[in-house]
Amino acid sequence: MKRLKIFCNFLVLISICFSSISYALETDCVVLVYHRFSDEGPKSTSTSPEVFKEHLSYLQENEFTVLPLKIVVKKLQSKEKLPKNCVSLTADDGFLSIYKEAFPLLTEYQFPMSIFVSTNAIDKNYESMMTWSQLREMAPLVDVFNHTVNHSHLVNLLQENLENEIYFAQDRISKELGVKDKYLAYPYGEYDDETYSFLGLNGYIGFGQQSGVASQDSDFLNIPRFSMSGQYAKMESFILKVNTVDMPLKNIKPKSMIISGDFKPKLDLVFLRPLTKYERDNFACYVSGQNKAKLEWSGLQSVGISVEEPLRVGRSRYNCTMPFKENGRYYWFSKLWLRL
Numbered sequence: 001m002k003r004l005k006i007f008c009n010f011l012v013l014i015s016i017c018f019s020s021i022s023y024a025l026e027t028d029c030v031v032l033v034y035h036r037f038s039d040e041g042p043k044s045t046s047t048s049p050e051v052f053k054e055h056l057s058y059l060q061e062n063e064f065t066v067l068p069l070k071i072v073v074k075k076l077q078s079k080e081k082l083p084k085n086c087v088s089l090t091a092d093d094g095f096l097s098i099y100k101e102a103f104p105l106l107t108e109y110q111f112p113m114s115i116f117v118s119t120n121a122i123d124k125n126y127e128s129m130m131t132w133s134q135l136r137e138m139a140p141l142v143d144v145f146n147h148t149v150n151h152s153h154l155v156n157l158l159q160e161n162l163e164n165e166i167y168f169a170q171d172r173i174s175k176e177l178g179v180k181d182k183y184l185a186y187p188y189g190e191y192d193d194e195t196y197s198f199l200g201l202n203g204y205i206g207f208g209q210q211s212g213v214a215s216q217d218s219d220f221l222n223i224p225r226f227s228m229s230g231q232y233a234k235m236e237s238f239i240l241k242v243n244t245v246d247m248p249l250k251n252i253k254p255k256s257m258i259i260s261g262d263f264k265p266k267l268d269l270v271f272l273r274p275l276t277k278y279e280r281d282n283f284a285c286y287v288s289g290q291n292k293a294k295l296e297w298s299g300l301q302s303v304g305i306s307v308e309e310p311l312r313v314g315r316s317r318y319n320c321t322m323p324f325k326e327n328g329r330y331y332w333f334s335k336l337w338l339r340l
Contacts, residue, residue, distance in 0.1 A: 027079075028215035028246040029072045029086035031207075033185075033225040034233075035093055037101035047233045049101040055228070055238055056109045059087060064242065068143055069114035070181055073205055073223075076216050087242055088214075089113040090207070090225060092147055092185055094122060099134045106141055116147035116185035116207070119172040132176045145183040146170050146204075154186055154195040155258070155338065162198060183207065186222075189315070190338055192258055196221055210336040211319060215246035217272070219255065224334065245324050247333035248272040257338045263310035267318055267335050274300040275322075282323050288316040313339050 035045040037052055059066055065083035072088045075081070089106075091098050094117035106113055121129045135144050148154070148165040149172075157165070166184065173179045182204045186195075189209025199206045199221050212224030226232070226241040251270035259265045275283070277300070285293040285305050289312055296304040305318055315338055322331040 026081045026084060027076070028213045029067065029076070029082050029088055030242050030244060031069065031072070031088045031090060031214050031223065031225040032228045032241070033207075033209060034089070034091040034098075034102070034228050036095045036229070037097040041097070044230045047229050049097075049105070051233050051235070052102060053105050054235055055233075056105055056111055058235070058239065059111070059242070060109055066111040068112040069145075069183070070143060072214060073183070073220070076214060076218065077220065079216055085242075090116065090185070092116045092187075093118060093151065094130050094135075094147070096128055096130050096134075099130050099138065103138050103142065110141070112141055112143070114143045114145060114183075116145050116183075117169075117173070118147045118149065118151040118187070119169045120149045121151070123172070135177060139177070143181075144173055144177050144179055145181065145185065146173060147185050148187055151187045153188060153190055155190050155192045155340070157195070159194070162195060166198070166202075166204075181205075185209075189336055190257070191222075193256055196255070208336060210317060211241070211334040212332055213244055213246035217246065217249065219252075222255075240330070241332075243329050244332040245329060247320065247322065247331040249333060252335070257336050259311065259337050259339050263339050264307050265311070265337055267305040268302070269305065269320075269333075270302045271300075276300075279322050283320065284322075285318050285320040287318055288312070293318055311337055311339050 034047050036047070037049050038046045039048050064085040064087050066087050066089060069088045069090060072082065072086065089111060091102065091113060094115060098115060102113070122132060125131065146166065146169045149169045150165065152165050154162065154165065170182065184199060184204050185207040206221040206223065208222045208224055209227060210224050211226045214223050218224070228238065248271055249269055250272045253268045280297065280300055283303070285295065287293050287307050290307060290309055293305045293307055315336060317337070318335045320333045324330055
C-alpha cells in the first residue's frame with residue numbers, strides 16, 4: 001500500500017510538470033518589434049536587411065510559427081492554445097524601408113507583419129515614410145495599426161490632446177485601410193496613468209517596448225515586445241529572445257511606469273506558483289546603467305526588487321530572467337520606468 005501511494009504521488013508530480021511545460025509552450029508567443037530596415041540609419045533603431053533575412057531564415061529553418069498579431073491577441077484573450085514556438089513580427093513608425101527592404105523578404109518567406117503607423121507623417125508625404133498606397137499594396141500579408149497622429153509622448157497630455165492623438169489616427173487608418181481593430185503601440189513605449197486608463201475605457205489593446213513574452217496572463221493594455229534594432233538584432237540575441245518563455249507571474253506592482261520621490265522604485269512580484277530553490281537561486285534582475293538589482297524574497301513565491309542608486313532621467317528597465325526547464329531557455333520579464 002505504501003509503495004502504491006508513493007507511485008501515485010509520483011504520477012501526480014509528473015503530470016504537474018508536463019502540464020507546466022505544456023502551458024509555457026502553448027499559451028504564449030514572442031512578439032518582436034523593428035523600426036527601420038537599413039545599414040545606414042540610426043543604429044539604435046535600425047536593423048540591417050541582411051540581418052533581418054537571417055532572422056526570417058532562422059524562424060523558417062527551426063519550425064517557428066509566425067502568426068499575425070491580431071490572431072495572437074485573440075487566441076490569448078480567449079484562452080486558446082497557440083502553436084509551439086510562436087512568434088509575431090511588428091514594426092513601429094511606418095518607415096519607407098519597411099516597404100523597400102522588409103516587405104520583399106516577408107513575401108519571400110510568406111511571414112505576416114503588423115505595422116504601427118503615425119498618420120501625420122504619411123499624410124504629409126515625408127520622404128522617409130510609406131504612403132497609404134504602399135500600405136494598401138502590402139495587404140493581406142501586412143496589417144496596419146495605430147501609433148498616434150504625431151508620434152507624441154503620451155505623458156502629461158491634456159485630455160483633448162490625448163484624445164486627438166489616438167482618435168484621429170484611428171479614424172485615418174480606418175478610412176484609408178478599413179482597419180477596425182483598436183490596437184495601439186505607445187510611441188517610445190511610454191504612457192502615464194491617464195493614457196493607460198483611456199485605452200482601457202475605450203476598448204484598445206496596448207503594446208509597449210519592454211521586453212518579455214505575450215501570454216494569457218499579460219496586461220492587454222501593455223503587451224511586451226522584444227526590440228530587434230541595433231545591438232539587440234544580433235543573431236545571438238535574436239535566438240535567445242525568440243526562445244524565451246513568459247515569466248509565471250500572478251501579480252506585478254506597481255503597474256505605473258512614472259517614478260518620483262527618490263527615483264529608486266521598488267517592484268514587487270508574486271509568482272503563479274512556488275519556485276523551486278534552484279529557480280529562486282538563479283532568478284536575477286538587471287538594471288539599466290547599474291549592476292544587478294537587490295532582491296528581497298518572501299518564501300518561494302514573492303520577491304521585492306530595488307536599486308541602490310536613483311534611476312537616470314528618461315527610460316530605465318528592470319530586466320529579470322530565470323532558467324527554464326529546457327537547457328538554454330529562460331523565463332523573461334521586464335519592467336519599464338520613466339523619470340521625467
